[in-house]
Amino acid sequence: xxxxxxxxxxxxxxxxxxxxxxxxxxxxxxxxxxxxxxxxxxxxxxxxxxxxxxxxxxxxxxxxxxxxxxxxxxxxxxxxxxxxxxxxxxxxxxxxxxxxxxxxxxxxxxxxxxxxxxxxxxxxxxxxxxxxxxxxxxxxxxxxxxxxxxxxxxxxxxxxxxxxxxxxxxxxxxxxxxxxxxxxxxxxxxxxxxxxxxxxxxxxxxxxxxxxxxxxxxxxxxxxxxxxxxxxxxxxxxxxxxxxxxxxxxxxxxxxxxxxxxxxxxxxxxxxxxxxxxxxxxxxxxxxxxxxxxxxxxxxxxxxxxxxxxxxxxxxxxxxxxx
Amino acid sequence: xxxxxxxxxxxxxxxxxxxxxxxxxxxxxxxxxxxxxxxxxxxxxxxxxxxxxxxxxxxxxxxxxxxxxxxxxxxxxxxxxxxxxxxxxxxxxxxxxxxxxxxxxxxxxxxxxxxxxxxxxxxxxxxxxxxxxxxxxxxxxxxxxxxxxxxxxxxxxxxxxxxxxxxxxxxxxxxxxxxxxxxxxxxxxxxxxxxxxxxxxxxxxxxxxxxxxxxxxxxxxxxxxxxxxxxxxxxxxxxxxxxxxxxxxxxxxxxxxxxxxxxxxxxxxxxxxxxxxxxxxxxxxxxxxxxxxxxxxxxxxxxxxxxxxx
Numbered sequence: 001x002x003x004x005x006x007x008x009x010x011x012x013x014x015x016x017x018x019x020x021x022x023x024x025x026x027x028x029x030x031x032x033x034x035x036x037x038x039x040x041x042x043x044x045x046x047x048x049x050x051x052x053x054x055x056x057x058x059x060x061x062x063x064x065x066x067x068x069x070x071x072x073x074x075x076x077x078x079x080x081x082x083x084x085x086x087x088x089x090x091x092x093x094x095x096x097x098x099x100x101x102x103x104x105x106x107x108x109x110x111x112x113x114x115x116x117x118x119x120x121x122x123x124x125x126x127x128x129x130x131x132x133x134x135x136x137x138x139x140x141x142x143x144x145x146x147x148x149x150x151x152x153x154x155x156x157x158x159x160x161x162x163x164x165x166x167x168x169x170x171x172x173x174x175x176x177x178x179x180x181x182x183x184x185x186x187x188x189x190x191x192x193x194x195x196x197x198x199x200x201x202x203x204x205x206x207x208x209x210x211x212x213x214x215x216x217x218x219x220x221x222x223x224x225x226x227x228x229x230x231x232x233x234x235x236x237x238x239x240x241x242x243x244x245x246x247x248x249x250x251x252x253x254x255x256x257x258x259x260x261x262x263x264x265x266x267x268x269x270x271x272x273x274x275x276x277x278x279x280x281x282x283x284x285x286x287x288x289x290x291x292x293x294x295x296x297x298x299x300x301x302x303x304x305x306x307x308x309x310x311x312x313x314x315x316x317x318x319x320x321x322x323x
Numbered sequence: 324x325x326x327x328x329x330x331x332x333x334x335x336x337x338x339x340x341x342x343x344x345x346x347x348x349x350x351x352x353x354x355x356x357x358x359x360x361x362x363x364x365x366x367x368x369x370x371x372x373x374x375x376x377x378x379x380x381x382x383x384x385x386x387x388x389x390x391x392x393x394x395x396x397x398x399x400x401x402x403x404x405x406x407x408x409x410x411x412x413x414x415x416x417x418x419x420x421x422x423x424x425x426x427x428x429x430x431x432x433x434x435x436x437x438x439x440x441x442x443x444x445x446x447x448x449x450x451x452x453x454x455x456x457x458x459x460x461x462x463x464x465x466x467x468x469x470x471x472x473x474x475x476x477x478x479x480x481x482x483x484x485x486x487x488x489x490x491x492x493x494x495x496x497x498x499x500x501x502x503x504x505x506x507x508x509x510x511x512x513x514x515x516x517x518x519x520x521x522x523x524x525x526x527x528x529x530x531x532x533x534x535x536x537x538x539x540x541x542x543x544x545x546x547x548x549x550x551x552x553x554x555x556x557x558x559x560x561x562x563x564x565x566x567x568x569x570x571x572x573x574x575x576x577x578x579x580x581x582x583x584x585x586x587x588x589x590x591x592x593x594x595x596x597x598x599x600x601x602x603x604x605x606x607x608x609x610x611x612x613x614x615x616x617x618x619x620x621x622x623x624x625x626x627x628x629x630x631x632x633x
Contacts, residue, residue: 008444011475015428024425032413149409156403157426158395321375
C-alpha cells in the first residue's frame with residue numbers, strides 16, 4: 001500500500017445543507033463550457049458594444065454639461081448612428097431647440113430616456129453574440145448526460161430533478177449574465193460616474209432593476225428553450241443545429257411575412273422572430289415609449305413557451321429513471 | 324440482527340408490465356447477494372430501494388426511512404454503484420468523485436480531500452487527473468465504486484461491481500467490499516451474475532425471479548448439501564479403509580484411486596473417521612465436506628419458478 005494511502009476512513013464531519021446542490025451542477029457546466037476556446041473568444045467579443053455605447057453616453061453627458069466642443073445637433077447626428085429609436089430622436093430634437101435653463105429643467109426626463117434607449121440598443125446589439133454563446137454552451141448540457149448515462153450518478157444522490165434543471169439553467173444564465181446583463185449594469189454605472197453629480201441616482205435608480213427584470217424576462221425562456229433542445233437528443237450537434245435553426249428560420253419567416261405587407265398581423269409578425277419578442281418585452285420593461293401593440297400577449301407567449309419547455313425538460317430528465 | 328431493509332408486498336407496474344410482483348424482503352447487516360436471471364426485476368428493485376420510482380402498491384423502509392416519502396433521506400445514506408457504463412462527461416476522475424461528494428453535502432474542501440483518499444483506497448493513481456472519457460472500462464468501474472462510497476454511506480448497493488475487471492482487480496474489488504463490510508460495518512447489497520463473487524464475499528443470498536423473491540437465506544445454509552457427505556483422500560489403500568469404516572457402522576463408498584466418500588457430515592462422523600484412521604494407521608491427506616454449488620441452487624430456484632408459471 002502506498003504511503004499516502006490511508007485506507008478507508010469513516011466520515012464524521014458536518015454536512016452542508018442540500019439547498020445549494022444546483023450550484024454544484026451549475027459549477028460543472030460552467031467549468032466544462034469555459035474549456036471551449038470559441039466560447040472564450042465570443043465572450044470577449046460581446047464586450048465590444050458596451051465600449052461603443054459608453055462613448056455615446058460620454059458624448060451625451062458632454063452635451064448636457066455644456067461642453068463647447070459638442071453641440072446638441074452634432075450629438076443627435078452621432079446618436080442617430082447608434083440609437084434609431086424614434087422617440088429618443090424626437091426628444092433630442094426638441095431638447096436641442098430649448099434654451100439652456102429649460103434644458104436643465106428637463107434633464108430629469110431626457111437623461112433617463114436616453115440612458116434607457118442606450119441600454120436597450122446595447123441589449124439588441126449583443127443579441128447575436130448571446131445567441132452564439134447559448135449555442136455553444138447549452139446543447140451539450142443535458143444531451144451529454146443522457147449520452148454518458150450520468151443521470152443515475154446524479155439522481156442516486158439526494159438531489160431532485162428540479163435542482164438538476166435549475167443547475168443547468170444557471171449554467172446558461174451565468175454566461176448570459178456575463179455577456180448581456182453585466183455589461184448593461186456596468187454601462188449604467190459608467191453613466192452615473194460621468195454625470196455631474198450623484199443626484200442622477202435619485203431619478204435613475206430604477207434603471208438597474210429594470211435591466212435585471214428585462215434580462216430575466218429574456219434569459220428564462222431562452223435558457224429553457226435551449227435546454228429543451230438539448231434534452232431531446234443524445235447528439236449535442238443536433239441540439240446546436242436546432243437552436244440556430246430557430247433563430248435563422250425566425251428571421252427568414254419575419255422577413256418573408258413583412259414582404260407580404262398587411263396580410264400578416266403585426267402580432268404574428270413579431271412573435272415569429274424571438275429577437276423581436278424579447279426586444280419588445282425589454283422596451284416595455286425599460287419603460288421606453290413604443291408604438292408596438294399587444295406587448296401583454298408577447299409576455300404571455302414567452303411565459304407559455306417557458307412552461308412548455310420546462311415540462312418537456314422535466315419529462316425527458318425523468319424518462320431514464322422510469323425506464 | 325436489525326433489519327436495514329424491509330419491503331412488504333411491493334408491486335411495481337410499468338404500464339401493463341408488472342416488474343415487481345409482491346416483493347417481500349428483509350435484509351440485515353453484512354453482505355447480501357441479490358441474484359436473478361435477466362428481467363427478474365433487480366434493477367427495478369434497486370430503483371425502488373433508492374426511491375427513484377414510485378411503487379404501485381406495498382410498503383418499504385430502508386434504513387428506517389419510507390421509500391415513498393423519504394427518498395432523499397435514503398439516498399443521503401446509501402451509496403449506489405450503477406451497472407451501466409455511466410460517467411460525468413468532461414470531468415476528471417478526481418473531479419467526478421468530488422462532485423459526488425458535494426452532491427452528498429460534503430463541504431467543498433473536504434470533498435476534494437476525501438475524494439483523494441477514496442481514490443487511493445480504490446487503487447486509482449495519477450489517472451485521477453485524466454478525463455473519464457479516456458478511462459478503460461475497469462477504471463470507470465473503480466471510479467463508480469469510489470463515487471458510491473465517498474460520502475461514507477451506511478448501505479452500499481453495488482450493481483455488477485466486478486464486471487469488466489481483470490482477475491487481479493476483481494479480487495481487489497471484492498477485498499475492498501469485504502473490508503467495508505467486516506471492518507467498517509457497512510451493509511452491502513451485491514447485485515451480480517458472477518456466482519463465485521457471491522460465494523467469496525456474501526453472508527446471505529436473495530434470489531429474485533419473475534418479480535418475486537424466491538429464496539432468501541444465509542449463504543452457509545444454501546450451500547449445505549441435501550445429502551451430506553465427506554470426501555477423503557488417503558495415502559494408503561482406500562478399499563481396506565472403506566471396509567474398516569463400514570465395519571464400524573459408517574456408510575462408505577470408494578470413488579477412485581485412494582479416494583472415498585463417507586455419507587454424513589456431522590461432528591460424530593468426522594470424529595469416527597479420524598479415530599478409525601488412527602487405529603488402522605491410515606494417513607488422511609484431505610477431508611472435504613461436500614457442498615451444493617450456488618449454481619445448482621440458483622438454477623433450481625429459477626426452474627421452480629418457471630415450473631410454477633407453466
